[in-house]
Amino acid sequence: MKTISSVVENYIKTKPFLLSALSQGIINLTSLARNMMPELQQELGKEIKQGAIVMALKRLSEDLDFRLNHKIVKVLKSIGEITVRSSLSDFTYSVSDSILHKQAELITDINDHSDIFYTSSRGVSETNIVVSDSVAHMVEKHLAGERLIHKFSNLASITVKLPKDNVSTPGIYYFIFQRLAWEGIIINEVISTSYEFTILVNDDEVDLAFKVIKDLKSL
Incomplete structure (x- = not known):
């Protein structure tokens, strides 16, 4: 069953630069949610509140910060010659x-x-x-x-x-x-x-x- 969280994550994962910007917290979630809404509503087949998309984006950005940045940055700090x-x-x-x-x-x-x-x-x-x-x-x-x-x-x-x-x-x-x-x-x-x-x-x-x-x- 598709949920708002799952369709939001799938949407972000198909856009690599957006994925990174979200993980770094340098993007306006409200504006992004507004732009995403028509496509997400079409995929889910029902109306979605903008606030629900913002919350899904917030949870995703916090999760990405852990999954991407913490592990990757630890390795990058150890770059050698x-x-x-x-x-x-x-x-x-x-x-x-x-x-x-x-x-x-x-x-x-x-x-x-x-x-x-x-x-x-x-x-x-x-x-x-x-x-x-x-x-x-x-x-x-x-x-x-x-x-x-x-x-x-x-x-x-x-x-x-x-x-x-x-x-x-x-x-x-x-x-x-x-x-x-x-x-x-x-x-x-x-x-x-x-x-x-x-x-x-x-x-x-x-x-x-x-x-x-x-x-x-x-x-």
Whole structure:
């Protein structure tokens, strides 16, 4: 049986930015209830008092503050080292029967160069390679003949070390990427392991992106 509380929660859960704003207590509940009322009345098939929606929102915001903020903030306060690298190029190639062999040759060649950035990931149909601009020509040389889907230059990476609790706490990545989205930061790539993740952004946005992530430690 549908209740006012259940339809209010379902409505909020379908709107991620609204969900976060509600959990932080930065939204006018009366105005929100007024905007929600027509849709909720249609779903329940009866009239609803605005005050009932406000009360459901208040209870939900208090519950969200516990479920989201307390657990997530505890993990974010334990964020470890944040490393920034600039002057990177991002290549994406189609997967082929020969590309792994060519990548092996590329890695052997790159190993002779110190203090350069290299990472690679492979999906179902695409292979992604991110390198320092100084060795970008090696990627083009070794992967000549492969189908290049796109190449982006003038990128920077931000690598964040996360505490081990991150793998058992839902919402960590959502919370971080939401903050970046609020600042209008475009993420070119995301590369992750169990306890760290790297984002690629344009060089001119890296300072702001770094500040957003660093400020999470002081929530």
